[in-house]
Amino acid sequence: MAPNAAIVGRCHRRPERILSTLLAVTDLRVTLQTSRGAADALRGVSFSMRRGDTVGLIGESGCGKSITALALMGLLPEGARVSGSIRFDGQELTTLDEDAMCALRGARIGMVFQEPMTALNPLHTIGRQIAEPLRLHKSLSAAAARAEALRLLERVQLPQAAKRLDAYPHQMSGGQRQRVVIAIALACGPDLLIADEPTTALDVTIQREVLDLIAELVAEDGMGLLLISHDLGVMAETVQRMLVMYGGSVVESGPTDIVFRHLAHPYTRGLFAARPRLGLARGTRLATIPGRVPELADLPLGCPFAERCAWVVDDCRRELPAPQPVAPGHDARCIRLAAVAAAMP
Amino acid sequence: MSQVALLQVEDLVKHYRLPRERLLGPAPLVRALEGVSFGLDRGRSLGVVGESGSGKSTLARLVMALEPPSAGQVRLHGQDLHALAPAALRSARDKLQMVFQDPYGSLDPRRSILQTVAEPLRMLHGTPPAEQRERAASVLDAVGLRSTDLAKYPHEFSGGQRQRIAIARALITRPKLIVADEPVSALDVSVQAQVLNLMQDLQDQFGLSYLFISHDLAVVDLVCDEVIVLYQGRIVERGTPDTLFRQAAHPYTRALMQAVPQLRPGAARVRRRAAPAVAQPATAEGCAFASRCAWAQERCTREQPLLRTLTTGHAAACHRAETVATMTQNEVQT
Numbered sequence: 001m002a003p004n005a006a007i008v009g010r011c012h013r014r015p016e017r018i019l020s021t022l023l024a025v026t027d028l029r030v031t032l033q034t035s036r037g038a039a040d041a042l043r044g045v046s047f048s049m050r051r052g053d054t055v056g057l058i059g060e061s062g063c064g065k066s067i068t069a070l071a072l073m074g075l076l077p078e079g080a081r082v083s084g085s086i087r088f089d090g091q092e093l094t095t096l097d098e099d100a101m102c103a104l105r106g107a108r109i110g111m112v113f114q115e116p117m118t119a120l121n122p123l124h125t126i127g128r129q130i131a132e133p134l135r136l137h138k139s140l141s142a143a144a145a146r147a148e149a150l151r152l153l154e155r156v157q158l159p160q161a162a163k164r165l166d167a168y169p170h171q172m173s174g175g176q177r178q179r180v181v182i183a184i185a186l187a188c189g190p191d192l193l194i195a196d197e198p199t200t201a202l203d204v205t206i207q208r209e210v211l212d213l214i215a216e217l218v219a220e221d222g223m224g225l226l227l228i229s230h231d232l233g234v235m236a237e238t239v240q241r242m243l244v245m246y247g248g249s250v251v252e253s254g255p256t257d258i259v260f261r262h263l264a265h266p267y268t269r270g271l272f273a274a275r276p277r278l279g280l281a282r283g284t285r286l287a288t289i290p291g292r293v294p295e296l297a298d299l300p301l302g303c304p305f306a307e308r309c310a311w312v313v314d315d316c317r318r319e320l321p322a323p324q325p326v327a328p329g330h331d332a333r334c335i336r337l338a339a340v341a342a343a344m345p
Numbered sequence: 346m347s348q349v350a351l352l353q354v355e356d357l358v359k360h361y362r363l364p365r366e367r368l369l370g371p372a373p374l375v376r377a378l379e380g381v382s383f384g385l386d387r388g389r390s391l392g393v394v395g396e397s398g399s400g401k402s403t404l405a406r407l408v409m410a411l412e413p414p415s416a417g418q419v420r421l422h423g424q425d426l427h428a429l430a431p432a433a434l435r436s437a438r439d440k441l442q443m444v445f446q447d448p449y450g451s452l453d454p455r456r457s458i459l460q461t462v463a464e465p466l467r468m469l470h471g472t473p474p475a476e477q478r479e480r481a482a483s484v485l486d487a488v489g490l491r492s493t494d495l496a497k498y499p500h501e502f503s504g505g506q507r508q509r510i511a512i513a514r515a516l517i518t519r520p521k522l523i524v525a526d527e528p529v530s531a532l533d534v535s536v537q538a539q540v541l542n543l544m545q546d547l548q549d550q551f552g553l554s555y556l557f558i559s560h561d562l563a564v565v566d567l568v569c570d571e572v573i574v575l576y577q578g579r580i581v582e583r584g585t586p587d588t589l590f591r592q593a594a595h596p597y598t599r600a601l602m603q604a605v606p607q608l609r610p611g612a613a614r615v616r617r618r619a620a621p622a623v624a625q626p627a628t629a630e631g632c633a634f635a636s637r638c639a640w641a642q643e644r645c646t647r648e649q650p651l652l653r654t655l656t657t658g659h660a661a662a663c664h665r666a667e668t669v670a671t672m673t674q675n676e677v678q679t
Contacts, residue, residue, distance in 0.1 A: 060533035061504065174397065203396040204560055208604040230534060233606025274538035276563040278590055278605065283545060284567060286538035292503050293533070 024048040028084040039296040043248040054225040056235040059245035074101035107137040110185030114197035116177035120169040127165030152183040175206035247304025254330025264332040350384035357417035377403040379578040390555040392569035399575040442515035446527035448507035452499040459495040484513040505536030577633040584659035594661035594670035
């Protein structure tokens with residue numbers, strides 16, 4: 001594919017653009033074809049972020065957080081129907097053709113996935129894999145791309161970077177591989193970094209190193225970070241704003257510290273209580289959320305959490321609750337907010 | 346510790362030989378376990394924590410007698426598993442079962458739940474089909490599933506339910522010891538809580554002992570009576586969760602604890618500069634952790650610290666354990 005000069009040109013950042021809206025997702029709906037019929041994987045997701053913002057998507061498997069990331073990258077499975085709008089730096093992505101999307105992906109939108117071993121090609125040296133987006137999107141010569149790959153490896157603080165250029169993925173540890181994946185994601189100086197569970201496959205000490213590294217790189221480059229995780233602790237430490245997803249919709253969103261202070265939505269509260277934490281007495285019973293995550297193929301008409309909720313009333317089952325304001329910039333899709341707030345968190 | 350512990354592990358060593366790097370050079374050796382000893386009594390839980398490569402899973406495989414140790418013993422009820430004849434080992438397997446991390450990979454997708462859960466009975470005893478079904482139904486009941494689920498297949502169940510099925514399969518031989526290798530780390534938070542509660546209930550009900558391997562300190566704190574911390578194949582600290590997590594005496598234990606993300610957004614986070622990835626040191630002598638340790642002194646690079654008792658039931662392998670143990674968490678971070 002021919003490299004796009006206009007895109008390459010935009011890779012260097014101009015300071016006056018830092019505060020402009022980078023990504024605006026409006027009423028995004030995705031329907032997937034499954035063996036059990038059409039499944040509403042996303043039911044009206046809206047959020048926006050500016051350059052330099054760090055936003056977290058949190059939820060359990062099947063809540064739609066990874067589908068949101070795939071939709072942003074134009075990587076939804078065959079047969080998916082998308083409605084609503086994704087505007088990235090003013091450009092509508094939902095109607096973009098595959099060639100144009102290819103030019104964005106890896107160049108202006110960088111991605112870090114959960115499992116670094118499957119994200120890397122075992123047959124190619126890491127130097128070649130880091131050089132690939134540079135050759136493709138920036139049409140650098142082989143020598144220039146190799147030099148840039150070395151600089152990137154040093155930037156992600158891999159020891160003995162020069163020696164590692166010719167190493168293969170299997171010769172590295174999980175944490176080192178994830179640093180390589182981050183180097184690839186950063187190669188073209190993206191405006192938005194999407195990290196889908198980047199540390200779930202890593203040890204807790206390595207997780208800390210990788211999160212610190214991502215936070216530092218994001219702050220240095222002023223790019224936007226969309227972090228996807230199921231870990232409340234990771235969210236608390238890494239992002240300014242979080243969106244709690246359940247059953248294909250954002251059930252609570254707001255600044256991270258305020259969300260943690262209020263725990264406005266019953267699901268957020270349930271997640272918080274179910275988490276084992278250091279210092280609980282031996283044999284303490286954890287608070288559980290009864291029932292299970294609903295199948296996307298048979299989501300109920302009303303609030304997707306109604307079946308498992310302690311505060312449920314008949315009205316909850318009638319329609320998907322609209323977002324209700326809790327505090328400035330903080331809202332939750334729940335019609336029982338007052339009752340939930342009255343109960344001790 | 347009582348007269349004969351249910352499980353007694355003595356000086357367990359496991360080395361793996363890697364392929365030669367050069368034609369005439371020596372084959373490199375991976376020292377997965379370097380002399381690990383502990384005991385576990387009936388009805389108790391022992392937690393094993395450490396990073397990948399610390400030897401946790403090797404320990405699990407040796408305790409399950411899935412492979413032989415390079416040296417040392419694993420005794421169940423006083424019987425050395427690795428010295429048993431194959432037939433005797435088979436019958437001893439009744440008493441020990443394992444639950445794995447990934448409930449998607451550990452169940453055969455083409456076998457019904459009945460076939461999966463009853464398999465240990467069929468393999469170990471040739472139990473007649475009617476009795477197999479009866480016992481499978483009763484263990485499914487114990488883990489909160491229905492006997493009508495016996496005819497179903499794994500794809501019909503969620504991750505949490507699959508882990509319940511894996512636990513039911515472990516319970517069916519009425520084991521004394523269950524080795525659980527990261528049993529809840531692949532599960533969602535709300536489901537994780539259900540499975541942890543279930544495991545604790547089953548322990549009370551059947552008097553089970555757990556060897557509970559996890560990287561999640563909070564889970565180990567909740568479930569275990571005693572914890573050992575492994576680093577590069579050695580126990581660097583052991584104690585009750587209370588002492589271990591409140592007065593951690595080994596710098597590695599401290600490092601593990603500090604790495605756990607905290608739920609106090611903004612305020613608590615001490616943002617350090619991202620640290621470079623460490624290459625594993627190939628130390629022959631001295632403390633294996635010295636290169637990562639903020640307390641390391643000259644002595645630490647010279648002399649291997651031995652596991653020594655600090656207070657009753659609390660031991661650490663660190664020359665400076667007393668100093669480390671008295672530090673508060675805040676002093677450590679600055």
